[in-house]
Amino acid sequence: MAYGSPGDTAPLDASSDTAMALAAGIMSAEFSKEPQEYFRRMRAEAPVVKIGTMVVLARWDVINQAFRNPAVFSSNKDAVDLGNVRPLIPLQIDPPQHKNYRKLLDPLFAPRVMAELEADVAKLANELIDTFIANGSCDFNTDFAVPLPCTVFMRLLGLPSQDLALFLRFKDGIIRPGGHDASLDLDAQTRIRTEIAQEMYAYFEKILDQREIERRDDLLSKLLDAEINEDGDRVRLTRDQILDICFLLLIAGLDTVTDSLDCFYAYLAQHPEHREQIVADPAIIPSAIEELLRWESPVPGVARIAVADTELAGCPIHTGDKISVLVGAANTDETLFPDGYTVDLLRNPNPHVAFGGGVHRCLGSHLARLELRVAMREWHRRIPSYSLAPDTDLEYTPALRQIEYLPLVWS
Ligand code: HEM
Secondary structure (H helix, E strand, C coil): CEECCCCCCCCCHHHHHHHHHHHHHHHCHHHHHCHHHHHHHHHHHCCEEEECCEEEECCHHHHHHHHHCCCCEECCCCCCCCCCCCCCCCCCCCCCHHHHHHHHHHHHHCHHHHHCCHHHHHHHHHHHHHHHHHHCEEEHHHHHHCHHHHHHHHHHHCCCHHHHHHHHHHHHHHHCCCCCCCCCCHHHHHHHHHHHHHHHHHHHHHHHHHHHHCCCCCHHHHHHHCEEEECCEEEECCHHHHHHHHHHHHHHHCHHHHHHHHHHHHHHHHCHHHHHHHHHCHHHHHHHHHHHHHHHCCCCCEEEEECCCEEECCEEECCCCEEEECHHHHCCCCCCCCCCCCCCCCCCCCCCCCCCCHHHCCCCHHHHHHHHHHHHHHHHHHCCCCEECCCCCCCCCCCCCCCCCCEEECC
16 A cells, blocks of 8 residues: 555555565566665655555655664664674664664764775775776776775774685675575575674674684774773673674675775766766766765665564554665655755755765764765776776676676777
C-alpha cells in the first residue's frame, strides 16, 4: 500500500501499483544505475510504501522522523543480517548504550587524527597512479578505487599488507555474497555470510593475540587499551566487543569509499564541464565532494526495524516491520534542496544525509572525506582530462553503488 497523500491521512490507492513497483525495485541494478529518477518518481507517487512487512521511506520529513527516533526505528541486529553472531558495534547497539561506544570511538576517528594520514594517503594514491598513467587507460575500480581505501584501512588497523586479497574476499563475501550470481537465494547468501564471518572472527582473533603480547602504533592496539563507561565504571573492552567493532569497520569503511570514488569518477568522466571546474580550481574539491556525495548517494539507503507500533505519513507500522530509509531520496528532496536536480559543485550550505542522520551518523566520515579529497586532488593534478572508454555501458551493483568495471581513458 502507498502512503503520503496531502494531509497524510489515507492510503494512496490510485497510484499504489506504480508506487509498489518502484519500491520493490530498490534492490535492482536498474535502480542503482540511475536512482535519482527513481527517487523523484517515488516521492511523487508515494513517499511511504508498505509491501508486506517492508516499508520504504522516500521523503525527507519521514526519513528525518525515522532518524530522530531510534527508540522506535532501531538499527539492531534484526534490521539486517550480515552473518555476524553478535550485534555489530556501534551500529547495532541502541541508545543509551550506543553513546558509550561513540564516546570511545569518535576520538579515534576525529578530523585531527585522520589528518595525520594525509601524506600517507597522497603517497599511496600517487603510487597507484604510477602503475597505469603511462598506459593512457585503467579500470578505475580495480586499479584505484578498490586498493586505495582498503590499503589505507589496513594500515590504520595495523594489518599486514600481504593480507589485502584475503581482506577483500571478506568484505565482498559479506556485502555481495552472490557475487555476480543474481539468482543466489537468501539461504545460500546467509550461508556464505556466516562462513565468511567465522573466518573474519578467527582472523582478527589471531592478530589481536599478537597485539596482546606486543602493542603497536595502530588502531587495534588502541582498542585493546581503550576504556568504556559501563554502569559508571571505566572498564576495558572485552575481546568480543573489539571483534564486533572490527567486523563493522571492515563492512562500513572500505566498500563505501570505493563506491563513492566509482560514482564520482563515472559522473565526472561523463560531465566534462564539472571535471574542468575541478581542474581549474582544485580549492573547490571539498565542496565538490559534498555535492557528489549528495547527488550520487553511494549508500542510497540504510536499514531499520520497528521495535514498537507507530505510523509515518498515515502508514501504520508494526513491531518487526523492516524499514528501508532511502537517504538518497532525502538528498534530492525538493523541500530540502529546491534545486536538487542541479549538480552545483559550489553548493553551500549542503545539508545532505549521505553519511546518515541521527545517533548512527557515520563514524568514519572524516576518514572518508580525507581519502576522497586526497584522491581527487592527486588524480586531477596528474590526469586532468579523462573520459569513459568508448561504448562503455556502466553497471552499478545493487544496494551499495559500486561499478565493478569502470574503464577510463586519457591521452
Ligand atoms: C564515503 C564513504 C562513506 C559513506 C557514504 C558512509 C555512509 C554511512 C551511513 C549512511 C551510515 C549510517 C548507517 C545507518 O544509519 O544505518 C554510516 C555509519 C557508519 N559508518 Fe560510514 N560511510 C562511509 C565511510 C565510512 C568509513 C571510512 C568508516 C570507517 C572507518 C565508516 C564507519 C561507519 C560506522 C562505524 C558507522 C556506524 C555508526 C554508528 O552506528 O554509530 N564509514 N556510514
